[in-house]
Amino acid sequence: MERSSLMLEISRLSIRFHRLDRRLRQVHTETIHNLHLTVAAQEILAVVGSSGSGKSLLAHAILGILPSNAQVTGSIQFKGEELTPDRQRRIRGKEIALIPQSVAYLDPLMRVGEQVQQSVRQGDPENLRRKAFHKYNLAEYVAKWFPFQLSGGMARKILVSTATVSGAQLVIADEPTPGLDASAMVETWSRFRQLADDGCAVMLITHDIEAALTVADRIAVLYAGTVVEIALRSDFAGDGERLRHPYSKALWRALPSQQFRAIPGYQPLPDALPKGCVFAPRCSSATIECEEVQPEPRTLRGGEVRCLHAT
Numbered sequence: 284m285e286r287s288s289l290m291l292e293i294s295r296l297s298i299r300f301h302r303l304d305r306r307l308r309q310v311h312t313e314t315i316h317n318l319h320l321t322v323a324a325q326e327i328l329a330v331v332g333s334s335g336s337g338k339s340l341l342a343h344a345i346l347g348i349l350p351s352n353a354q355v356t357g358s359i360q361f362k363g364e365e366l367t368p369d370r371q372r373r374i375r376g377k378e379i380a381l382i383p384q385s386v387a388y389l390d391p392l393m394r395v396g397e398q399v400q401q402s403v404r405q406g407d408p409e410n411l412r413r414k415a416f417h418k419y420n421l422a423e424y425v426a427k428w429f430p431f432q433l434s435g436g437m438a439r440k441i442l443v444s445t446a447t448v449s450g451a452q453l454v455i456a457d458e459p460t461p462g463l464d465a466s467a468m469v470e471t472w473s474r475f476r477q478l479a480d481d482g483c484a485v486m487l488i489t490h491d492i493e494a495a496l497t498v499a500d501r502i503a504v505l506y507a508g509t510v511v512e513i514a515l516r517s518d519f520a521g522d523g524e525r526l527r528h529p530y531s532k533a534l535w536r537a538l539p540s541q542q543f544r545a546i547p548g549y550q551p552l553p554d555a556l557p558k559g560c561v562f563a564p565r566c567s568s569a570t571i572e573c574e575e576v577q578p579e580p581r582t583l584r585g586g587e588v589r590c591l592h593a594t
């Protein structure tokens with residue numbers, strides 16, 4: 284991918300939490316470690332991973348809204364320049380927009396139409412808000428409502444509309460579709476496609492790999508706080524033979540359409556990570572080396588993989 288078209292470039296990102304244990308000793312848990320990924324303009328990158336794999340933390344790190352006991356190391360670049368805390372504050376909600384996982388992020392004291400209109404930076408706010416409402420079949424009078432009057436699905440539509448009318452160049456959507464009916468879901472995906480086609484970079488965070496495959500160009504597979512593979516959408520086919528990492532293959536084969544072949548075991552918790560490859564304890568092809576060494580990401584067949592044995 285051409286460097287100039289890269290909107291977001293993350294390398295060696297780690298997030299550690301400090302807290303005191305019962306004996307008032309400092310303990311650290313590393314919830315994201317040595318994570319790499321890129322999102323280019325005109326691209327939808329899906330970040331998939333099971334609950335607790337670090338998806339929301341990744342989004343919050345990019346926006347600079349992690350809790351104060353989180354320590355971030357590594358590099359996050361936006362349009363080729365480091366995202367410092369100061370720059371994050373300046374461009375958040377403007378050049379970079381978040382569709383948060385929780386509808387609790389809506390301002391409870393502001394009418395929802397106003398919330399959507401406030402995020403518009405280019406064009407006529409009311410006109411853009413009306414169009415967004417129309418596409419989502421939201422009645423015009425809903426604009427005057429407060430968040431507590433909305434159903435879960437309506438609140439979700441407001442959140443997506445707020446981000447998509449903002450004119451941001453990078454949109455990060457953290458599980459944007461729970462509570463949406465099928466037609467609203469299709470509308471959301473087509474909005475994201477439209478944004479990307481207009482030059483925006485979209486990062487779609489989801490645990491729903493099938494949903495990701497309907498809309499994403501590339502898929503980053505997150506496991507225990509790190510990206511184990513970046514695959515192309517077309518790699519998720521057949522029996523998963525084109526996928527590079529054993530965990531991605533396992534995710535694919537566990538889907539209902541692929542006969543639910545789940546692998547035994549659990550994703551390790553941040554405070555009990557294995558010494559070597561994070562997936563080694565569950566991997567049927569793991570060797571002694573895998574238990575000792577953390578594999579670095581490497582390019583393979585047009586994607587990326589973090590596995591010593593992938594071919």
Ligand SMILES: Nc1ncnc2c1ncn2[C@@H]1O[C@H](COP(=O)(O)OP(=O)(O)OP(=O)(O)O)[C@@H](O)[C@H]1O
Pocket residue numbers: 300314332333334335336337338339340341350384490553
């Ligand atoms: N403020 C915090 N302090 C300590 N640990 C945290 C904090 N917030 C999150 N974590 C831990 O970081 C890990 C990743 O959390 P995160 O919310 O990013 O997961 P997720 O992939 O978004 O999950 P889900 O799909 O359920 O939304 C979890 O193990 C969680 O317990």
Ligand code: NI
Pocket residue numbers: 338339340384457
């Ligand atoms: Ni989350």
